[in-house]
Amino acid sequence: MGRPTMNDVARNAGVSLKTVSRVVNGETTVDPGLAARVRAAVAALGYRPNLGASMLRRNDRRTRMIGVLLTDLAGPFSAAVHRAVEDEARARGVHVLGGSTDDDPQRAQDLVEAFARRHVDGVILTAPAVVDLPSVVIDREAGIGQGMRHLRNHGHRRIVFVEREVHAVFALPDPPTAILAGSTSVTIEVVRALRERGLRDRVALVGLGDFPTADLLEPAVTVVAQDPAATGRAAAGALFEQIDGGTQGARAISIPTTLIARGSGEIRPATGS
Amino acid sequence: MGRPTMNDVARNAGVSLKTVSRVVNGETTVDPGLAARVRAAVAALGYRPNLGASMLRRNDRRTRMIGVLLTDLAGPFSAAVHRAVEDEARARGVHVLGGSTDDDPQRAQDLVEAFARRHVDGVILTAPAVVDLPSVVIDREAGIGQGMRHLRNHGHRRIVFVEREVHAVFALPDPPTAILAGSTSVTIEVVRALRERGLRDRVALVGLGDFPTADLLEPAVTVVAQDPAATGRAAAGALFEQIDGGTQGARAISIPTTLIARGSGEIRPATGS
């Protein structure tokens, strides 16, 4: 004997299966007396409806689950997006399956495939993948241009965009006068590296993505803020629109970015160097 | 016509339903010729197995989904735990449904209930809730004692433990000489508040939970580190043990904590005050 089923409840309450179904689904066309008996049986047996089974038979073929594939659920950007998506989903009675891709396209594809087997209603992605269900792609590239422009406007010509390999930057024969950091964790690594080398007031730094202590560091860190919560909300909104509209196929959402000048990004290159 | 089913594949390949099932499930006892025909039909129709349906009939009654209820998926601690749980789950072919409780017991209870209806194989929680399925509770209280002891050992007698209401602390008639901050976001708020009041070198601060720039702030922030990744791994490990063992009922996991002294927590109270 596993968990009690609707049939068990029906037997216990002395009614038909269908009556239990009606009560459980909150239909109002049930005699109050019978409904009370059903509810008593539900409580007595500890019955819980099986969403998987009901989904199988239902006409609206929805699992009320969506998948969210982000670079790293532990990272501040992904985490904030994830939370915002969760909130939008919750408002619609939908649950969220999360997945980290670590920017590996194969892993993203595998996850999409796995989520599709679960018949999620749709997916949110940060990198395009082959998907034949409702999906929204979040585009993070938008902020790069803005950061680059800012550094160029402050006189820099040797600018490096850093992904992960922070220390390699300083090993270059012709080291840059400015750095654009690709994520908050990279930004923090760069701050640390600049300090170790006594360069914190000499090399300009702009980070992609704001972080809580950016204004407390010295110099305070200039960033291109990307409002992950707004991004998540927008992506979820667009996804549910597709789902409700029966549309299908990827749709891109780009992030509204804001440059927040705090000091590190306004350092000018040493003249004559 | 919705998505193609196993029956459609069977018809297309000219074999029985069961043969398709065998091929899809990777059973080796199928004639290679037939298997090839089945695979061709799968590709041609874009067939994808329905995990929900298979789960319903299978004997092992597992959805291969678990739920993780954390304070806030956007927070660094929760996010890191979530990621670690995801990695453990992935290694076992299990997906993770995430949920933020915002420390609201009712919300936690509702989420548990909702996940149970989906027949998740188990749940991980940060606050106890009524659960009749495999579950693991993460205990975060462990670090508080360690932080308090550290401050007392440095001569403090008026210590405040802060949850959210940072500014209220400074409105107290007899302000504390030391602060223990309950989460990283609170810690950062306290740093900001101390600076605004010119108290950064006078009031001691210990934060619960390490964060990436704690050593870069001035003074550097002393914390009780809680290794969220290790916590997530441990919790997931314990949960899968329960699931595999067929056990049931809450089990508590406590976090191994480490005090990292960096300066802010070693400030002594002004003598004679």
Added chain:
DNA sequence: TTGAAAGCGCTAACAG
């Protein structure tokens, strides 16, 4: 208002 029968997509149990 209530119920009986059929069947969602799939796997189990048993034959051939």
Added chain:
DNA sequence: CTGTTAGCGCTTTCAA
């Protein structure tokens, strides 16, 4: 090695 039949827990359809 292959197929047939039954049925997981539920909702639908239709009849009473």
